[in-house]
């Protein structure tokens with residue numbers, strides 16, 4: 001069989017996690033309209049056995065958006081993404097704008113030039129980009145000579161996602177089956193649960209508040225009828241705690257309900273989700289807190 005690892009990299013908010021989910025046909029990674037949603041590398045396993053082509057297993061690694069860090073968490077996120085460059089068999093670099101539009105993509109491109117790993121460019125959000133603009137984006141990147149293929153996609157609609165899968169498969173070499181056939185991710189359910197809670201907080205909150213949030217799953221008890229989950233929501237300021245809880249606790253209730261519904265669908269059981277909000281000042285610059293929350297090697 002053929003197998004290997006492919007990392008998905010790019011600026012924040014370009015659609016990396018949406019593309020991962022589209023490739024897998026299942027939601028593994030959380031996605032929001034806010035930049036810096038993803039904080040860890042998220043592995044999604046694509047397995048295709050017994051077809052007319054050779055058996056195939058590809059492990060796609062969704063990574064945090066590469067940006068100029070303003071705190072230790074941001075540093076961890078950017079290092080996590082860049083750290084995958086040399087460890088994979090191919091890199092998918094996603095963008096949604098021209099190379100000349102700003103420093104973000106240029107910076108990543110320079111880093112990509114330093115590694116010999118094959119690179120595929122995905123120009124995402126083609127549902128929003130007009131054809132002239134698309135051509136300009138295409139030409140600017142084509143001229144760099146860095147990419148072996150350029151594909152335009154709409155990760156939200158699934159358009160051309162098959163082409164990305166095929167392009168990545170072209171770089172796979174003879175290798176072992178790393179994971180069982182039916183496994184879509186190797187992250188524990190607890191992790192996915194904490195991510196779902198964080199996604200709802202990102203969706204319900206504005207400005208800096210959701211970026212300073214971290215989730216700790218304190219208890220996780222499965223019984224035949226119900227899974228009981230206790231989660232602590234950490235935020236950076238006392239004032240943020242009030243915002244998260246909301247008037248008469250309404251905001252937190254809304255977050256809890258929508259997280260619970262999605263967790264129930266994921267686990268296929270009834271869920272009792274309890275949440276607490278605690279303040280941990282400036283945790284995003286504390287090595288101890290970062291390692292506690294899983295944001296450290």
Ligand SMILES: Nc1nc2c(ncn2[C@@H]2O[C@H](COP(=O)(O)OP(=O)(O)OP(=O)(O)O)[C@@H](O)[C@H]2O)c(=O)[nH]1
Pocket residue numbers: 010011012013014015016017018019030031032033034035036037038039063064065066124125126127128153154155156157
């Ligand atoms: N119109 C349109 N929107 C898209 C497309 N792909 C992703 N989006 C939207 O773009 C936003 C960001 O998507 P994500 O997948 O979270 O982006 P990301 O690159 O993983 O972002 P970070 O994790 O913050 O680095 C979300 O609101 C998505 O719905 C697309 O093809 N078309």
Ligand SMILES: [Mg+2]
Pocket residue numbers: 016017018029030031037038062063064065
């Ligand atoms: Mg993401």
